[in-house]
Amino acid sequence: MRDNNNNNTREEERSSSSKQQQPQAPMSLKIIDSCLRLSVVPLSVATIWLTVTNHESNPDYGNLEYNSIMGLKYMVGVSAISAIYALLSTVSSWVTCLVSKAWLFFIPDQVLAYVMTTSVAGATEIVYLLNKGDKIVTWSEMCSSYPHYCSKLTIALGLHVFVLFFFLFLSVISAYRAFSPFDPPCDSQTNNDA
Template sequence: MSNLAETAPISSAHIPTLKLIDCSLRLCVIPLSVATIWLTVTNQQDNSIYGKLEFSNLTGLKYMVCISGISAGYALVAVVASWVRCLVNKAWLFFVSDQIMAYLMVTSGAAVLEILYLAYKGDRGVSWSEACSSYGRFCSRVNLALALHALALCCFLVLAVISAYRVFSMFEPPVSSKEVEEERAS
């Protein structure tokens, strides 16, 4: 059975590389989220037949803007916190927070994806026609914002894996009952 002290130098050699990747990904999230917010908030198009369409008309877009703002703020705080030494182990905090952010970004991306699907395809069952032929520029900008949001989501998915590795590498692997019996017998 390995001792935790024996494995500590091996895992601590990876910490600087992981910390660099972690901070880089968190720093990447900030401009991606800010660009998503800017593209979405400034998105509007006027149509002489149907009127003006703005992001504030669609709840899913407002939700994505809120989640993008939260993710940018969290990423900034997390970058600063990762370089500040304190007595508290932040691995669990980052693990839980990264998971929550990834889930929130998935939900907001799904909401916008649903809006885009309806905008491109419509829903004949409830007499909704597609809208992107009338609001093409609006739909294109929402597509771009969704792509940037998806990139930020990918960053958080990798961050969630890194933070999970950090948390669970602090513990020894579980020992099977067979190994315990063999250890007692010897």
């Protein structure tokens, strides 16, 4: 009888100690997370460089620079913020005291994923209007007059889209880290049966 009580007590101690320990994300997930974050930095810097240095002159229509279009300024700002955040979060993800605070990564990852989405949408519209124009508002296409400008801007947009996809993956990873310690919700039938 004592052996049964001792075994039950030991099992209860093991289960209570295992409940107190939060599950750690696998090392492979941490490496993928760090690689994605580090990949954001050069892509964002390349987006900024391509956009800021992009200018072309046309004798008929004048000079076209990124300062001329407000949406491109927004894209450059978002790229700068994402590069800085990605670098800082990569470094801090390897600091032990911050790794246990999954919410420190979850919330900014979500915010940046949404902000990147708006930035990509705005830049895509700009590239579309430069290529196709809008005849209803008498905005003619400009890429025939500024072909070099449009090609560099299209490349910058492509890099920006890659950064968006990386942040979408990062937001899923950080959501997994933030919510994996919690039990899944119970359905109403399970609660009624108990």
